[in-house]
Each structure stands twice: as C-alpha cells, then as structure tokens.
Amino acid sequence: YKYKLLKFNATTMAISDDLEKTELQAKLTDEKKTALQKYQDITIGSYSISKLIKYELLVTLIGALPGAIGLVLRKKFYKSLFGRVGRNVIFGKSITIRHPDKIYIGDNVIIDDYAVLDGKGADNNRIIIGDNVMIGRSSVISCKNGNITIGENSNIAMNCFIQSAKEVNIGKNVLFAAYCYVIGGGDHETERTDIPIIAQGQIVKGITIEDNCWIGASVKVLDGVKIGRDSIIGAGAVVTKDIPDYAIAVGVPAKVVKTRS
Numbered sequence: 282y283k284y285k286l287l288k289f290n291a292t293t294m295a296i297s298d299d300l301e302k303t304e305l306q307a308k309l310t311d312e313k314k315t316a317l318q319k320y321q322d323i324t325i326g327s328y329s330i331s332k333l334i335k336y337e338l339l340v341t342l343i344g345a346l347p348g349a350i351g352l353v354l355r356k357k358f359y360k361s362l363f364g365r366v367g368r369n370v371i372f373g374k375s376i377t378i379r380h381p382d383k384i385y386i387g388d389n390v391i392i393d394d395y396a397v398l399d400g401k402g403a404d405n406n407r408i409i410i411g412d413n414v415m416i417g418r419s420s421v422i423s424c425k426n427g428n429i430t431i432g433e434n435s436n437i438a439m440n441c442f443i444q445s446a447k448e449v450n451i452g453k454n455v456l457f458a459a460y461c462y463v464i465g466g467g468d469h470e471t472e473r474t475d476i477p478i479i480a481q482g483q484i485v486k487g488i489t490i491e492d493n494c495w496i497g498a499s500v501k502v503l504d505g506v507k508i509g510r511d512s513i514i515g516a517g518a519v520v521t522k523d524i525p526d527y528a529i530a531v532g533v534p535a536k537v538v539k540t541r542s
Contacts, residue, residue: 326380326401336362336381345375367412380424387412387433395419402426405445411453417441425466427485431455432492446504447485452492458516460499463488467504491526511541 311319318328325332339362343354351374360366362381367388374394378384383400389412392398396416400408402424411433416422420441422429427445431437432453441457443449445465467485469478486505490496494508497516508514508524515531524530527542 323401324379326382336378340378347374364407373418383424384408384410386410387414389413391415393418393420393439397421397423399423411435417459427465427487429465437461445487446483448487448489450488451490452494452510454493455490456495458496458498458500461496462501463490464501464503513541 314322321328321333325336327333339358343351343358345351346354352371355372356370359372360370362378363384363386364382365385367386367390369389370386371391373392373396376392376395377397377399379398380400380402381398383406384398385407387410390410391414393416395418397420398408399422403426405424405426405428407428407430408422408424409430410416410422411431413434414431415436417437417439419439420437421443422431423442423444425444425446427447427449429443429445429449429451431451432455434453435451435455435457437443437457438459438461440459441461441463443451443463443465446467447465449463449465451463465485465488467483469483470481471478473481488502488504489507490502491508491510491512493511495513496502497514497518499517500514500520501518502508502520506520506523508520509526509528511527512524513529514520514524514535515529517533518531518535519533520530521534524535524537525540527540528537529539529541530537
C-alpha cells in the first residue's frame, strides 16, 4: 500500500511540476530539446538552419552598428527578416527582434534604439505596425501568443510596454506618452489555494484603444478594457473599465471627469 501511495505521489508531483510553468517556461525547460532548439524557439520560431544563419549574421554584424552607416545597412538588409517591411523604414541600433516572420511593418515607420519587437507564440500570427508609426527608445511590443495591431500615425513614446495574449488593437493617431503599460497578457486565476497561482491558468479578453486617443504618462490599461475614440487618459491613471468616446478620465481607478463632446 505504501509503495502504491509513493508511486501515486511521484506521478502527482510530476504532473504538478509540469503544470507549474508558463508556456515559455515549459519550452525552455524541456529536457528533450537541445540548447540550440530552445534558442530558435525564442528568436525565430523555426528550426530552419538557413533562417537562423541569416538572422544571426544580420543581427550580429549590423544590429548594434552605430551612426548613419548602421541606419543605412539595417534599412537595406533587415527587411529580409520580416513578414513585410514598407518604404523608408528606420531601424535604430540594438533592436531585439523575435519571430520576425510574424511582424508586418508599413511605410515610413521609425523604430528607435533598443526597442523590442517580439512576435513569439505558437498560435498567433501577427504584429501589424501601420504607416507613419513611431516606436520610442526601449519600448516593448510583445506577443504572449497573441496579436497586436497599431494603426497608422500612432506615436508610442519611450519605455512603453504593450503585451498581448489574445488581441490588442490600437487605432489610428493614438498618442502614448512615456512609461505606459498596456497589460494585454490577461489576469491569473486565483480561486484555488492548494496549487500555486502560476498553475491555475489565465483569463484573457483583449484590449482595444480606438482612434485619436491620448494616453498620458505612466498610464496602465488592464486587460478586457475598451477606450473609446478621441478620449484622453490622464497621467498615472489605471484603466480598469471601459471608457466612452470623447471622455477625459483620470485617477486610480480611472473615472470619467469630463466629456470633450
């Protein structure tokens, strides 16, 4: 009886250990994969050696190259990495690029130094960046097996973080001040106390920010929220519920204090 109980406990622990990981953790800690395969899972999302060689050559040789020569070489050669790159796209130095096949960039886009474009995921299919978009220095556009769309003429300032585990849709002419966080990774289930939160799964709804909005500095937008068109969110606000069109909302949590219409 004791032997059977020990076997049951060992099996239970094995299952529990596997559950107590995020999808990314599970890939990176899979003992059946080589270190090279894990690296490819993170960077290019493919086990193609030819894609890996091209990626490594371009990122290593010209990725961190400073000055005008770096800008010219990245403009010429980086487009072969992505799903699509339009005309006159500027890539700053030391940009982190992951799963570039899923990233589609319009015309006249500017991506400043140290930005991150991360399209990783097993089931997602795109980051779309519209024409004339600016992505500021050290800002992160990151898929967590979700999709992200940024409409034309939108401007994302420095040190912003936009993450998606389902759908994050940002409209046209949207202005982000610095240090904004669009939390599209969802919420963790927390009802059970017999297992860790990391093992309980997530609820992901998606985020929509409609056209012509202004998102103030250090704003946090939680999952499941829709911000209506032409709205203004005051600096430092935490948006936990939908905001109607033409609203001005401030505070923690954000509340509508005025309407622009």
